[in-house]
Structures are given as C-alpha cells and as structure tokens.
Amino acid sequence: MDVPAAPTRTQRRKVLRVSLSDGAEPRADILAVEEPLEIRVDDTPLSVTMRTPGDDLDLAAGFLFTEGLLPSLAEVREIRMCDSNVAAVTLQQNGQVLRAPNRSFLMTSACGVCGKDSIDAIRTRSVFDVAADEVRVRAPVLASLPGRLRAAQKVFASTGGLHAAGLFTASGDLLVLREDVGRHNAVDKVAGWALRSGRVPLNGCVLLVSGRASFELAQKALMLGIPVLAAVSAPSSLAVALADEGGMTLAGFVRGQTMNIYTGEHRIVR
Amino acid sequence: MDVPAAPTRTQRRKVLRVSLSDGAEPRADILAVEEPLEIRVDDTPLSVTMRTPGDDLDLAAGFLFTEGLLPSLAEVREIRMCDSNVAAVTLQQNGQVLRAPNRSFLMTSACGVCGKDSIDAIRTRSVFDVAADEVRVRAPVLASLPGRLRAAQKVFASTGGLHAAGLFTASGDLLVLREDVGRHNAVDKVAGWALRSGRVPLNGCVLLVSGRASFELAQKALMLGIPVLAAVSAPSSLAVALADEGGMTLAGFVRGQTMNIYTGEHRIVR
Numbered sequence: 166m167d168v169p170a171a172p173t174r175t176q177r178r179k180v181l182r183v184s185l186s187d188g189a190e191p192r193a194d195i196l197a198v199e200e201p202l203e204i205r206v207d208d209t210p211l212s213v214t215m216r217t218p219g220d221d222l223d224l225a226a227g228f229l230f231t232e233g234l235l236p237s238l239a240e241v242r243e244i245r246m247c248d249s250n251v252a253a254v255t256l257q258q259n260g261q262v263l264r265a266p267n268r269s270f271l272m273t274s275a276c277g278v279c280g281k282d283s284i285d286a287i288r289t290r291s292v293f294d295v296a297a298d299e300v301r302v303r304a305p306v307l308a309s310l311p312g313r314l315r316a317a318q319k320v321f322a323s324t325g326g327l328h329a330a331g332l333f334t335a336s337g338d339l340l341v342l343r344e345d346v347g348r349h350n351a352v353d354k355v356a357g358w359a360l361r362s363g364r365v366p367l368n369g370c371v372l373l374v375s376g377r378a379s380f381e382l383a384q385k386a387l388m389l390g391i392p393v394l395a396a397v398s399a400p401s402s403l404a405v406a407l408a409d410e411g412g413m414t415l416a417g418f419v420r421g422q423t424m425n426i427y428t429g430e431h432r433i434v435r
Numbered sequence: 436m437d438v439p440a441a442p443t444r445t446q447r448r449k450v451l452r453v454s455l456s457d458g459a460e461p462r463a464d465i466l467a468v469e470e471p472l473e474i475r476v477d478d479t480p481l482s483v484t485m486r487t488p489g490d491d492l493d494l495a496a497g498f499l500f501t502e503g504l505l506p507s508l509a510e511v512r513e514i515r516m517c518d519s520n521v522a523a524v525t526l527q528q529n530g531q532v533l534r535a536p537n538r539s540f541l542m543t544s545a546c547g548v549c550g551k552d553s554i555d556a557i558r559t560r561s562v563f564d565v566a567a568d569e570v571r572v573r574a575p576v577l578a579s580l581p582g583r584l585r586a587a588q589k590v591f592a593s594t595g596g597l598h599a600a601g602l603f604t605a606s607g608d609l610l611v612l613r614e615d616v617g618r619h620n621a622v623d624k625v626a627g628w629a630l631r632s633g634r635v636p637l638n639g640c641v642l643l644v645s646g647r648a649s650f651e652l653a654q655k656a657l658m659l660g661i662p663v664l665a666a667v668s669a670p671s672s673l674a675v676a677l678a679d680e681g682g683m684t685l686a687g688f689v690r691g692q693t694m695n696i697y698t699g700e701h702r703i704v705r
Contacts, residue, residue, distance in 0.1 A: 176672045180687075181696040181703075183574050189705055194695055199650055199671035201557050213557065215650055215673070287471050287483065304453050325688070326647055326669035346649065346671050377596055379616065380469055380485055399596035401469035401616050402446045403485070417450075418595070425464055426451040433451075435459055 172218035172249070174198050174344075175324055197326030199346045204228060205247075206254045206262055216350040217327065218249065220343060223357025224350055225252035230365075231356050231385040233289030234262045238360050287380075288407065293366040293390030296412020300369040300392050303434045304424070306337040310373045311397050311419055317342045329375040330355045332367065335393075340370070348376055352385045359389060366390025373397070378417060383407045393432060395419045400427055442488030442519070444468050444614075445594055467596030469616045474498060475517075476524045476532055486620040487597065488519065490613060493627025494620055495522035500635075501626050501655040503559030504532045508630050557650075558677065563636040563660030566682020570639040570662050573704045574694070576607040580643045581667050581689055587612045599645040600625045602637065605663075610640070618646055622655045629659060636660025643667070648687060653677045663702060665689045670697055 175195050182192040197217055204212045204225045211234075216224060222244045229235040240260040247253045256262075314331040317339055327344040330351035334340065343354035352374065359365050371393040372386050378396035380403035386394045387407070394408065395416040405427045408415035414429030426433055445465050452462040473483045474495045481504075486494060492514045499505040510530040517523045526532075584601040587609055597614040600621035604610065613624035622644065629635050641663040642656050648666035650673035656664045657677070664678065665686040675697045678685035684699030696703055 178672075178675060178697065181700045183694050183696060183703065183705060185575055185578055185692040189696075192695075194697075196672045196675060197669065199673040305455055308455055324669055326671055346647075377616075399467065399594055401596055402448075402466045403469040405448060405466060422455040424453050425462075426453060426459075427448065427464075430451045433453065435453060 172198075172221070174217050174219050195324045197324040197346050201250055203251045204254065205251060206234075207256055208253070211262065214347060214350060216347055217345045220354045220357065221246060221252050223343075223354045223361060224345075225254055225357065226360050227353035227356030227358075229254065229262070230360055231289075231353055231388045233388065235260075236263070236292070288384060289388060291387045291390065291411065293387075294412075295387055295390055295392050298368055298390075298392035298412075298432075300335045301432055301434050302335050302371060302393055302414075306335070307371070307393075307395060307416060307419060307424060307433065308422060309337055310371065310395060311375075313337065313339055314342065314373055314375065318344055327351075331373045332359065332391075333371045333373060335369050335371060348374060348379075349381055349385070351375075352382055356385060356389055368392070371395060373419070377401070378404045378415065380404050380407055383411075383413070383415065387411045387413055393429070395424075442468075442491070444487050444489050465594050467594040467616050471520055473521045474524065475521065476504075477526055477530075478523070481532065484617065484620060486617055487615045490624045490627070491516060491522050493613075493624045493631060494615075495524055495627065496630050497623035497626030497628075497655075499524065499532070500630055501559075501623055501658045503658065505530075506533070506562070558654060559658060561657045561660065561681065563657075564682075565657055565660055565662050568638055568660075568662035568682075568702075570605045571702055571704050572605050572641060572663055572684075576605070577641070577663075577665060577686060577689060577694060577703065578692060579607055580641065580665060581645075583607065583609055584612065584643055584645065588614055597621075601643045602629065602661075603641045603643060605639050605641060618644060618649075619651055619655070621645075622652055626655060626659055638662070641665060643689070647671070648674045648685065650674050650677055653681075653683070653685065657681045657683055663699070665694075 176198050180194040183189045201213050202216050242257050243255045318329050328348035328351045329344045331342045332340045332355050341358050343351045345351040367389050370391050372391045373395045377398040378400035383404040393414040400417045408428040414432040415427040417425045446468050450464040453459045471483050472486050474481050512527050513525045588599050598618040598621045599614045601612045602610045602625050611628050613621045615621040637659050640661050642661045643665045647668040648670035653674040663684040670687045678698040684702040685697040687695045
C-alpha cells in the first residue's frame with residue numbers, strides 16, 4: 166500500500182496588514198488549507214466536500230455512515246486515496262449505498278417536503294437508542310471541555326479558520342480531536358475514527374463542537390449513538406427539535422462558567 | 436398570487452441556564468429557525484438546503500445563478516413557493532439548467548479531480564471581469580463595515596445563531612443585508628435580491644460576510660461581479676487562491692482598527 170505524503174493543513178502567505186492607527190505592513194499569515202475531496206463508491210463519484218486535507222479515509226467512512234448511506238463498515242472492503250483529493254471506497258460483493266447522499270438529495274417523486282414534517286422528510290434514522298443512554302455528566306466537567314478542546318487544537322488555532330470537533334468521555338477525557346474548514350467534516354472525521362476503531366455506538370460520550378449546532382451535526386451525533394452534544398455557540402431550532410425527539414442531551418453556549426441545556430437536562434449533574 | 440404568511444425566523448424555547456457559581460434556572464432562549472428548502476426546476480427536485488425561512492425566492496434565484504446553473508434570470512418564467520419549504524422554478528420554453536449543482540456534483544466520467552488543479556475542477560466561470568473593476572475603498576470605510584452590519588442585524592443577532600451577508604457601496608452605504616443559519620444561503624439571498632432588482636454585475640460593491648471566507652463564498656462573489664469581498668474572520672487557502680486568480684480584493688479579519696488584505700490591495704486606499 167502506498168503511504169501518502171503528510172497532508173498540508175496550513176499554508177503560509179504574505180498579506181498586507183492594515184492598521185488605521187499604525188499604517189500598513191507586509192506580514193506572514195497562516196491559512197487553513199481548503200481542498201475538494203471527492204468520495205467515490207465502486208468507481209462512481211458520490212459526493213464532493215470542501216475539506217482540510219488529513220484523515221481523509223476517516224472522513225470518507227464517517228460521511229458514508231453518518232449520512233445513512235452505509236449501515237456499517239462491514240459493507241466496506243477497502244478505502245484508499247487514489248489521489249490526494251479522491252477517496253475510493255470499494256464495497257464488499259453485493260454491497261451498495263442505500264440512497265443518494267442527503268446534501269445532494271432528490272426528494273422522492275411528487276411531493277418532496279410539501280406538507281410533511283420537516284424532520285421526517287430529511288432525517289436519517291439511527292439504529293442506536295440514544296434515549297436509553299443513562300450516562301451522567303457533571304456540569305463543571307462539561308464547562309471545562311471547551312478549554313480542553315482549545316488547548317488540544319492550539320497548533321491549528323493559529324489560522325483562525327478551522328472548526329473543531331472533540332469526542333470526550335463523561336469524565337472529560339479527550340478521546341479524539343479533529344479540525345476542518347467544514348464543521349460537518351470535523352464531525353465526520355471523528356465518526357470515521359470511531360467506526361474504524363470499533364467504538365460505535367459511542368455510549369456515554371460527549372461530542373463538543375467549536376461553533377454552532379445545526380440539524381446536520383445533531384443528526385450525525387445521533388447516528389453515532391452519542392448521548393450528549395455540546396456546542397460553544399448557538400443551536401438551531403431543528404437541532405433542538407431533533408435532539409429532543411432522539412432523547413439526546415443538547416447543550417449550547419458552553420462558555421466559561423455557564424451553559425444552556427436545551428434538551429435532556431436529566432443527564433447534567435449540578 | 437398567494438401571499439404567504441410571514442416566515443418565522445426565530446423561535447422561543449425554554450432552556451435550563453446552568454451557572455457553576457449561581458446554580459440553574461429556567462430561562463427563555465431565542466433560537467434561529469432552520470428548515471429545509473427544496474428547490475425544484477420544472478418539477479424536478481434539484482437541491483435541498485438547510486436555511487432560515489424568509490427571502491426564499493431570492494435564495495432560489497441566487498443559488499441557481501451563483502452556482503452556475505442558470506446564466507441569467509431571463510431563463511426563468513416564474514419562481515413561486517408551492518409550500519413553505521419548496522421553491523418551484525419554472526423556466527422559459529427551451530430553458531434548462533446547465534449542469535448538476537456543485538454541492539451534489541458528480542464529476543465527469545473517469546478522472547474526477549485526480550491530477551487536475553483543484554480550482555479548475557470545481558470552479559464555475561464568471562461571465563464578469565472583476566479584475567477590471569477600478570473601484571477604490573478607503574481603509575477606514577472598510578473597517579467600519581462590520582459595525583454597520585451588526586447594527587443593521589441587531590434583531591436577529593439575539594439568537595447568536597445566524598450568519599450575515601451585507602452588500603455595501605464603496606463609500607460604505609448598506610444596500611442589503613441578509614441573515615441565515617447557512618453562510619452560503621445569506622450570500623445567495625443577497626445574490627437573488629441583486630438579480631431580481633437588475634443590479635448584477637455588482638460593480639463597485641463590497642460584500643461583507645460575518646464569518647469566514649470559504650472557496651464557495653469567493654466563487655459566489657465572483658459570479659456576481661463583486662470586486663471586494665471582506666470577512667470578519669479568516670479566509671481559506673482556496674478562497675485566497677480563487678480571489679487572486681479572479682482579480683478580486685479579499686480582506687479578512689476585518690475587526691476594529693485592523694484588517695488583513697490577502698489579494699487586490701491596490702483597491703484599498705490607506
């Protein structure tokens with residue numbers, strides 16, 4: 166098997182720094198690298214996502230699973246990079262993807278989302294019962310996670326351009342951290358890591374995301390069997406509705422000494 | 436023509452506010468609404484985007500144009516909402532979309548992005564020559580735009596969950612502001628407004644986005660003929676590369692008294 170070169174995640178570039186008070190001067194700036202990744206399944210292009218290179222096999226595996234396109238990695242014979250920007254997935258004999266990916270999805274026939282409940286129309290069903298997860302997380306532990314995430318990502322934080330997703334135990338130990346220009350990619354990279362190390366469902370775990378919690382991220386967490394999703398910033402209405410329906414704890418604005426618990430507050434021990 | 440009910444952009448919800456020092460108390464929180472919008476062209480579902488309701492006709496028009504799916508609004512006979520979450524586009528006779536949308540795109544046949552330059556493989560060509568735009572913007576004006584954007588969006592800023600895109604003149608007057616849970620949607624809503632009011636190409640204009648500048652946003656700005664793209668946060672490597680190639684000025688970290696000029700610094704007057 167070829168060993169690919171280490172991916173370049175940051176890029177230096179000369180910029181002009183302009184200060185209204187101090188004038189302008191050239192300066193070196195560090196950019197987060199963004200490149201397209203095409204995911205192919207059995208030689209058929211399935212999706213292209215704009216991502217930061219690195220952990221691309223995890224990204225491909227995580228994407229296929231959290232989008233509900235594959236029921237498990239048991240369907241996969243091999244995933245390899247056939248180019249720095251192409252991940253080629255080969256399925257086992259008789260394997261096939263379940264449907265078109267959500268982000269490009271064509272609704273079924275006549276009606277689309279007309280008159281249907283939005284969540285039912287777009288959600289992917291998880292095989293895991295997150296509501297039954299009896300884990301408890303102490304509020305001070307939850308409050309400490311953003312600091313732990315930032316400490317772990319301090320290298321790439323230099324660009325100011327990366328979203329981070331960190332998977333923690335209920336006692337606050339960091340299991341894995343992934344960063345990406347796309348927040349969904351960061352979560353899919355965590356998902357791929359968990360899938361490929363045989364840890365799914367992620368019972369008892371907390372997923373922390375550095376930005377906002379959208380429907381898409383809540384869905385990915387549910388697909389992975391994660392009982393607690395925490396975000397440094399705001400959740401959307403549909404993220405809250407989905408978390409509520411799925412029995413997942415959703416915390417937002419986890420900053421400093423405070424946080425908002427939107428759903429599943431029974432898991433938070435004060 | 437039916438007049439649809441005013442869309443709901445925010446939603447109140449009771450949350451549990453937890454403070455490590457002061458304990459927990461129920462509190463009302465305001466969420467940004469996120470709902471799917473399906474865009475159909477001549478009864479064929481083309482794309483679904485998660486967006487904040489409102490300005491949906493603009494969003495549909497802007498999406499089709501900035502993604503390079505339609506060369507102009509002259510191709511469109513009508514856009515209407517056939518449901519609160521479905522925008523139906525009817526083309527003129529013989530009209531057709533040019534290709535599959537980028538975000539769901541299937542690369543052509545054999546090679547995909549293998550061995551090709553990433554930008555060439557994924558970019559959409561603008562019909563406008565942004566490089567020729569001779570507009571100049573004073574640095575103090577550029578520095579003032581984030582404050583003007585925040586002042587104009589103060590209602591929805593309450594949720595903490597919305598991205599904003601503002602279109603300004605070179606002298607700093609706000610032409611239009613749009614907010615959305617998705618940053619690309621906010622820009623597409625601005626695009627649709629500009630298209631439907633006959634203002635494209637947007638010569639001499641500045642587009643300010645509240646977050647990061649990705650490849651996708653830089654591409655949309657180029658498609659609209661916008662000479663200056665400014666972001667409150669960091670640009671990605673590919674956004675900078677595309678802006679450079681297209682002759683667009685790209686400013687990042689536009690905050691307080693300072694900013695970084697990544698490309699096209701000749702347009703910034705100090």
